[in-house]
Amino acid sequence: MSHEVPEEVITVDVPGHPPSSPVPPSDPWLGRERLAGLSLVVFGLLALWAGSDLPFMTEGGVGSGLLPRALAIIITLLGVVQIVVTWKEVPESTGTWPLRDMLPVLIGVFLFAFTIRGYDFGAFSVPVLGMSVATPLAIIFAGAAAKDVRFGELLIFAAVLTVICIGLFRFALGLSLPVAPWLIGY
Amino acid sequence: MIETIEHLGLGLSVAFTLQNVFFCFLGCLIGTLVGVLPGVGPVATISILLPVTLSLDPTGALIMLAGIYYGAQYGGSTTAILVNIPGEATAVVTAIDGHEMAKKGQAGLALGLAAIGSFIAGTFATIVIAALATPMTKLGLLFGPAEYFSLMIMGLVLAVVLAHGSLVKALAMIVAGVLLSCVGADMETGRERMTFGLPMLIDGIEFVVLAMGIFGFGEIFKNLADPEKRDVMRGKIGRLLPTFGELRQNLGAILRGTGLGSILGVLPGNGAILAPFASYALEKRISDRPQDFGKGVPQAVAGPESANNAGAQTSFIPLLTLGLPPNAVMALMVGAMMIQGIVPGPQVIENSPDLFWGLVASMWIGNLMLVVINLPLIGVWVKLLKVPYRLLFPAIVAFCCIGLFSISNDPAQVMMAGVLGLLGFALYKLQFEAAPLALGFVLGRLLEEKLRQALIISDGSMTTFLTSPLSLGLLLVGAVALIIAVLPSIRRSRDEIFVED
Numbered sequence: 001m002s003h004e005v006p007e008e009v010i011t012v013d014v015p016g017h018p019p020s021s022p023v024p025p026s027d028p029w030l031g032r033e034r035l036a037g038l039s040l041v042v043f044g045l046l047a048l049w050a051g052s053d054l055p056f057m058t059e060g061g062v063g064s065g066l067l068p069r070a071l072a073i074i075i076t077l078l079g080v081v082q083i084v085v086t087w088k089e090v091p092e093s094t095g096t097w098p099l100r101d102m103l104p105v106l107i108g109v110f111l112f113a114f115t116i117r118g119y120d121f122g123a124f125s126v127p128v129l130g131m132s133v134a135t136p137l138a139i140i141f142a143g144a145a146a147k148d149v150r151f152g153e154l155l156i157f158a159a160v161l162t163v164i165c166i167g168l169f170r171f172a173l174g175l176s177l178p179v180a181p182w183l184i185g186y
Numbered sequence: 187m188i189e190t191i192e193h194l195g196l197g198l199s200v201a202f203t204l205q206n207v208f209f210c211f212l213g214c215l216i217g218t219l220v221g222v223l224p225g226v227g228p229v230a231t232i233s234i235l236l237p238v239t240l241s242l243d244p245t246g247a248l249i250m251l252a253g254i255y256y257g258a259q260y261g262g263s264t265t266a267i268l269v270n271i272p273g274e275a276t277a278v279v280t281a282i283d284g285h286e287m288a289k290k291g292q293a294g295l296a297l298g299l300a301a302i303g304s305f306i307a308g309t310f311a312t313i314v315i316a317a318l319a320t321p322m323t324k325l326g327l328l329f330g331p332a333e334y335f336s337l338m339i340m341g342l343v344l345a346v347v348l349a350h351g352s353l354v355k356a357l358a359m360i361v362a363g364v365l366l367s368c369v370g371a372d373m374e375t376g377r378e379r380m381t382f383g384l385p386m387l388i389d390g391i392e393f394v395v396l397a398m399g400i401f402g403f404g405e406i407f408k409n410l411a412d413p414e415k416r417d418v419m420r421g422k423i424g425r426l427l428p429t430f431g432e433l434r435q436n437l438g439a440i441l442r443g444t445g446l447g448s449i450l451g452v453l454p455g456n457g458a459i460l461a462p463f464a465s466y467a468l469e470k471r472i473s474d475r476p477q478d479f480g481k482g483v484p485q486a487v488a489g490p491e492s493a494n495n496a497g498a499q500t501s502f503i504p505l506l507t508l509g510l511p512p513n514a515v516m517a518l519m520v521g522a523m524m525i526q527g528i529v530p531g532p533q534v535i536e537n538s539p540d541l542f543w544g545l546v547a548s549m550w551i552g553n554l555m556l557v558v559i560n561l562p563l564i565g566v567w568v569k570l571l572k573v574p575y576r577l578l579f580p581a582i583v584a585f586c587c588i589g590l591f592s593i594s595n596d597p598a599q600v601m602m603a604g605v606l607g608l609l610g611f612a613l614y615k616l617q618f619e620a621a622p623l624a625l626g627f628v629l630g631r632l633l634e635e636k637l638r639q640a641l642i643i644s645d646g647s648m649t650t651f652l653t654s655p656l657s658l659g660l661l662l663v664g665a666v667a668l669i670i671a672v673l674p675s676i677r678r679s680r681d682e683i684f685v686e687d
Contacts, residue, residue: 032615032616032617033352035616036355036616036617036618039612039616040358040362043362047365047380050380050382051368051379051380054372054377054379057646064372064374064375064377064379065379067364067368067633067634067637068365068368068379068380071361071362071364071365071368072365074361075358075361075362075365078354078357078358078361079358081354082352082354082355082358085354094615094616095411095615096411097411097615098410098411101410101411102407102410102411102608102611105403105406105407105410105579105583105604105607106604106607106608108580108583109403109583109587109600109601109603109604109607110600110601110604112584112587112591112597112600113587113591113597113598113600113601113604114597116587116591116597116600117591117595117597119597131588134587135584135587135588138580138583138584138587139580139581139583139584140580142406142579142580142583142584143576143577143579143580145410145579146410146575146576146579148576149576150576153577154576154577154580157577157580157581158580161580161581161584162584165584165585165588169588169592175592176595177588177591177592
């Protein structure tokens with residue numbers, strides 16, 4: 001038997017991640033390294049605050065607050081060290097944070113979560129729509145985030161992939177995922 | 187020695203029945219198929235397929251589950267190399283250099299080395315299990331909570347060493363990972379910790395959710411953020427079988443990885459999960475071009491993949507000899523054995539030698555099958571790459587959503603992963619490495635458990651970690667590794683200051 005695969009040339013659409021441009025940030029505190037240190041300090045203090053109600057030691061031994069608090073303090077200190085160590089470095093910008101471009105993906109993920117098993121928002125509730133609705137919603141919204149989106153292609157792709165997913169996860173793997181309770185009862 | 191051969195002979199006679207070979211094949215195939223799906227690692231695959239094995243006899247069921255485990259792991263590595271989405275913690279390392287090789291058009295070489303390395307490691311690990319099952323029981327018994335704790339500390343220190351870039355940042359990521367694992371109900375008192383009153387955090391953060399969020403969604407966000415820099419690359423999958431020269435260059439890495447993995451997997455801690463990280467750190471340290479690691483070095487794929495497979499296999503030893511699951515997958519295997527009416531523990535070898543040695547022998551057969559079925563099927567996996575990214579990433583989103591939801595039929599898990607994806611993006615932007623975070627998280631819970639146990643035993647005295655020779659030794663190894671890693675870093679930063687002056 002042969003392990004040889006035909007020497008085919010394939011076009012791989014791999015996004016490149018060149019190092020961020022050496023554009024100086026508008027403020028030295030927004031430079032990547034200092035911002036990283038600052039984030040650690042904020043994260044550490046947040047964890048310290050979140051765990052402030054936990055007992056440090058108990059009669060029986062270590063309290064539930066010992067490790068979280070110790071770790072939070074270590075992270076805060078590491079953040080300070082990071083800021084001090086990189087203080088003299090030329091600050092580098094972190095580049096753009098195009099959160100708006102990512103939003104469709106997040107919307108797709110959340111719509112999936114809300115529709116797959118239904119969701120109660122209080123004021124109104126979403127019925128159990130199942131994979132037949134949740135999967136294409138996630139695919140179409142996520143796909144809309146691409147700069148080179150082609151909606152016709154995306155719609156067909158979503159339909160085909162939904163059928164494949166239902167076949168694979170519900171029927172081949174036997175997961176008890178709702179498919180379309182509003183149409184076929186399961 | 188003769189005893190070992192007798193045992194393996196018995197095992198092979200059990201494993202080579204038509205029925206068991208079929209279950210082994212089926213397990214490997216299904217495991218690979220599901221494992222290739224991004225974000226679906228062995229843990230999810232096995233938990234999904236656990237009910238399927240109910241109707242089988244115990245030996246067949248365990249052989250098939252073991253096959254699913256290797257298959258899923260191999261499939262996960264394939265995805266890690268081709269799509270850079272590791273399905274689970276151990277594929278994180280493969281993704282680093284494996285995907286860089288794929289970018290360079292050496293995907294075939296990476297996959298081929300992974301398969302051959304895994305097979306060599308699997309063959310060796312099978313012999314290790316057969317030869318050392320009994321003596322290793324005694325060594326494992328020497329490990330108390332303090333030694334466990336020190337062992338994990340050593341592993342985490344090694345993870346800091348392997349991280350490229352800033353040591354401070356890598357250390358912070360490890361600590362942050364352990365901290366995140368503390369979120370949720372306290373294991374002893376059930377008290378809520380750092381949940382901010384959110385009900386979805388009470389049970390803690392599932393590792394699969396964290397991994398799919400940071401590595402799955404985070405990667406997608408990262409790619410969407412730099413669309414103008416996306417380059418269409420022309421690459422060849424190329425030869426799958428390495429040339430003799432390439433094999434010789436990587437044989438050292440494969441053998442070192444096999445050795446490391448076999449040793450780490452045996453330890454009754456989550457040793458197997460450290461194996462690829464440790465192997466990567468080792469290869470990076472002894473390489474004459476460590477600066478190229480992370481940019482597509484074959485040794486950084488061959489070593490960790492071999493270590494991964496060897497560790498995965500020898501991690502059956504604590505389960506089969508002590509009844510102690512060393513990781514999540516083995517915890518699921520305990521469940522499968524209990525369903526079949528077998529209580530895992532030292533009595534299994536005596537009471538059901540057929541099952542024990544049949545399972546051990548099937549591991550070798552399974553590894554052979556993975557090479558035989560996976561290399562020819564690589565063309566199928568490659569088809570994934572031909573799908574343009576604008577269609578690939580919505581598909582990944584859909585698979586992740588379904589996978590996340592099916593963990594516990596809880597939509598909150600899906601949302602949590604989405605939010606963690608933003609965290610993953612922020613980490614990328616601030617040049618934090620996510621791999622140490624994942625490792626810290628995986629070991630976090632066990633770390634705290636052992637810390638508490640050790641301190642209860644010692645009446646709260648911290649010196650317990652230094653008075654036990656084994657524990658002290660492990661801590662010293664960690665300290666030495668850290669010092670070695672720090673030294674060049676100090677030198678480098680001094681050099682930079684020198685240049686500035």
